[in-house]
Amino acid sequence: MTEGKLRKLVLGDTQANRVVPPSGFTAHLTLFVSGAMAFLAVFALALSMASGRLADQWAEELARAATLRINAPAEQRVAQTEAALEILRQTPGVATARALSGEEQAALLAPWFGATLPAGSLPLPQLIEVTADGNGYDATGLRLRLQAEVPGAVLDDHTRWREPLVDAARSLRRLAWVSILLIGGATAAMITLAANAALAANAQVIEVLRLVGALDSYIAQAFIRRFTLRALSGAAVGVLLGMIGVWLMPEASDEGGFLTGLGFQGWGWLVPLAIPPLGALVAFAATTRAATKRLGELT
Amino acid sequence: MIELENVGYNYGGGELLNAVSVQLAPGSFHFLTGPSGAGKTTLLKLCYGALTPTAGRVRAFNMDVQGLDRDQMAYLRRRVGVVHQDCRFLDHLPVIENIALPLLVSGRELSHEEANLRELLNWVGLSERAHALPPELSGGERQRAALARSVILSPDVIIADEPTGNVDWEMSQRLLQLLVELNRMGKTILVATHDLSLIRAAKNQVQARVLRISNRQLQLAGADL
Numbered sequence: 203m204t205e206g207k208l209r210k211l212v213l214g215d216t217q218a219n220r221v222v223p224p225s226g227f228t229a230h231l232t233l234f235v236s237g238a239m240a241f242l243a244v245f246a247l248a249l250s251m252a253s254g255r256l257a258d259q260w261a262e263e264l265a266r267a268a269t270l271r272i273n274a275p276a277e278q279r280v281a282q283t284e285a286a287l288e289i290l291r292q293t294p295g296v297a298t299a300r301a302l303s304g305e306e307q308a309a310l311l312a313p314w315f316g317a318t319l320p321a322g323s324l325p326l327p328q329l330i331e332v333t334a335d336g337n338g339y340d341a342t343g344l345r346l347r348l349q350a351e352v353p354g355a356v357l358d359d360h361t362r363w364r365e366p367l368v369d370a371a372r373s374l375r376r377l378a379w380v381s382i383l384l385i386g387g388a389t390a391a392m393i394t395l396a397a398n399a400a401l402a403a404n405a406q407v408i409e410v411l412r413l414v415g416a417l418d419s420y421i422a423q424a425f426i427r428r429f430t431l432r433a434l435s436g437a438a439v440g441v442l443l444g445m446i447g448v449w450l451m452p453e454a455s456d457e458g459g460f461l462t463g464l465g466f467q468g469w470g471w472l473v474p475l476a477i478p479p480l481g482a483l484v485a486f487a488a489t490t491r492a493a494t495k496r497l498g499e500l501t
Numbered sequence: 502m503i504e505l506e507n508v509g510y511n512y513g514g515g516e517l518l519n520a521v522s523v524q525l526a527p528g529s530f531h532f533l534t535g536p537s538g539a540g541k542t543t544l545l546k547l548c549y550g551a552l553t554p555t556a557g558r559v560r561a562f563n564m565d566v567q568g569l570d571r572d573q574m575a576y577l578r579r580r581v582g583v584v585h586q587d588c589r590f591l592d593h594l595p596v597i598e599n600i601a602l603p604l605l606v607s608g609r610e611l612s613h614e615e616a617n618l619r620e621l622l623n624w625v626g627l628s629e630r631a632h633a634l635p636p637e638l639s640g641g642e643r644q645r646a647a648l649a650r651s652v653i654l655s656p657d658v659i660i661a662d663e664p665t666g667n668v669d670w671e672m673s674q675r676l677l678q679l680l681v682e683l684n685r686m687g688k689t690i691l692v693a694t695h696d697l698s699l700i701r702a703a704k705n706q707v708q709a710r711v712l713r714i715s716n717r718q719l720q721l722a723g724a725d726l
Contacts, residue, residue, distance in 0.1 A: 220593075223593040407591055409589075410602075411602075412578070413578065413583065414578065414603040414606055415603055415654070416575060417575045417606075418575075
């Protein structure tokens with residue numbers, strides 16, 4: 203498409219626009235459909251971005267943190283803890299290893315037993331928080347060494363918890379992307395139907411235009427322009443409403459868990475702004491295809 | 502200008518035209534006559550490419566019409582002005598915009614053509630009715646508007662299908678007058694009509710040849726009209 207043609211498409215030629223009579227009903231339907239689809243696309247996008255964020259976050263946090271639990275009789279606990287910390291310090295890939303204090307352990311148990319738990323009087327295992335550096339450590343090797351030297355130590359690298367959660371978040375993101383593609387496809391299908399209906403309703407007009415020497419491209423452009431602009435403005439309204447909807451959702455919080463994290467963050471708020479131009483592009487392609495096919499069938 | 506060579510046309514149900522050969526020379530004035538349903542409109546459509554012959558060849562401006570693609574056909578339509586039997590207007594646009602439609606679709610700048618358009622409206626006597634919608638026009642006004650639209654791109658050939666079909670005698674005289682004036686300006690004219698008195702009236706003013714369709718053939722009618 204040349205620059206002149208593109209400018210004509212965007213700015214329009216008011217004279218040329220008038221050759222096709224205005225069609226109130228299909229115009230409103232196209233506006234509504236593209237608005238509704240854009241609205242849904244905003245939510246699908248928010249879901250995909252939130253679940254993507256969650257998957258990355260979980261994968262990273264869980265992969266880097268591990269817990270070493272030392273179950274030993276009270277008199278050996280301190281010695282075994284010291285030994286375990288020593289081994290951890292020597293293990294390549296371990297960034298920090300820190301034994302949790304009695305208060306911290308009590309705080310972890312507080313949700314179950316209340317704050318007044320006499321932690322000191324119970325035979326609680328000692329917990330050691332292990333953080334890996336960027337490269338990570340060899341969990342199997344570490345386990346074997348701990349088994350030999352600190353018999354009461356159990357290394358929990360959270361893999362059991364991590365994998366299903368990360369998988370779930372990733373499939374959620376995949377589903378959201380499939381939804382976005384389906385929304386795009388459904389928009390294209392509906393605009394094709396609307397364009398076909400408009401082309402059929404204006405068969406007389408098209409015939410007259412052909413008789414006075416109009417090129418197919420001229421006739422097609424009158425329709426393409428209309429549907430592209432309608433899809434663009436409908437989608438803009440839909441995106442705006444969708445973004446307001448997402449914005450009104452509660453802030454991400456620990457209490458609300460995953461659901462409240464649904465939304466955009468930072469630059470992510472700019473991503474839904476791509477929906478109206480993409481919708482317009484879909485409408486442009488769909489109408490071009492419908493008009494070219496339809497006009498080719500006429501004599 | 503336009504040349505038909507052994508052209509035949511078959512509607513599928515039966516043969517309508519058979520071995521029709523005719524040449525429209527530049528500046529000539531032809532009438533096409535014959536009974537209703539004889540194929541006058543079909544023959545005209547063959548001339549401007551709206552129909553493709555089932556046999557023979559049609560040449561326009563030295564181009565084989567059958568070989569034209571859709572865009573070339575559109576360019577051909579700009580060189581042949583056609584007055585359709587039913588006028589064919591866009592009913593939602595006023596007369597003046599309908600007349601200017603060929604200018605618009607061929608991408609001409611309308612503001613440059615304003616004076617021409619006024620003059621043309623004046624010539625067909627529709628200055629007063631410029632902003633009326635086509636359904637509001639009388640039969641004669643519609644025909645004159647259709648004629649104005651057909652000549653706006655100043656084509657070399659003007660084809661009119663029953664331009665006086667549903668207008669009174671006085672109005673058909675006016676339309677004929679306009680066609681004669683166009684012919685004097687050097688345009689090639691082909692008019693289909695079943696109105697023999699119109700042909701007689703024309704013969705006083707212009708050297709017109711009369712083609713008659715009968716029995717699926719085209720014959721040159723003599724002076725015995």
